[in-house]
Amino acid sequence: DTGVSQDPRHKITKRGQNVTFRCDPISEHNRLYWYRQTLGQGPEFLTYFQNEAQLEKSRLLSDRFSAERPKGSFSTLEIQRTEQGDSAMYLCASSGGRGSTGELFFGEGSRLTVL
């Protein structure tokens, strides 16, 4: 297993368009997280899945944002009607499995630029 992978790595879109990001976690991990990070800030929690169940959503996650994790494997994060303020790095992380210490393993992120 090569770790957490995210796709696409970079996305440039016009305001008002919809975008979707995909995350493939480490295969034995049952927890999957989405974070958003802007320049000079730490990662901000967006949402969390345990297997296929979405257990927590941040108030940052407006109704334009939706995340899914069908079958408890990969996850998608969709942003509808993008706004310039959505420009950020979207980080996916996974954890869990046998012997887990709670450490999060992050993907390299999907950088979104909204023009």
Place this chain on the structure above:
Amino acid sequence: RKEVEQDPGPFNVPEGATVAFNCTYSNSASQSFFWYRQDCRKEPKLLMSVYSSGNEDGRFTAQLNRASQYISLLIRDSKLSDSATYLCVVAHSGAGSYQLTFGKGTKLSVIP
């Protein structure tokens, strides 16, 4: 009060110096604590967990004071390769979930 607060720095220190970072957290029910390191334009990676009794990993020492809700990281004999942003992370669980909250990070530059 923010959930996890850190001095953003930057800390500019010469090679070989000792530098300490502090972090405070607001949720007294927090259960686990970590320091993550993030290099420029890279993803965060775990540096070390922080245990109640304090713990050391080579040149790095982490301390936790639950009463004061305070975490620290000490780096001895700084190397150029230590230049990065150090993120304080606090975890709490409840109702079957496990959530990690990150501080804004403290930027360290080690200068030759």
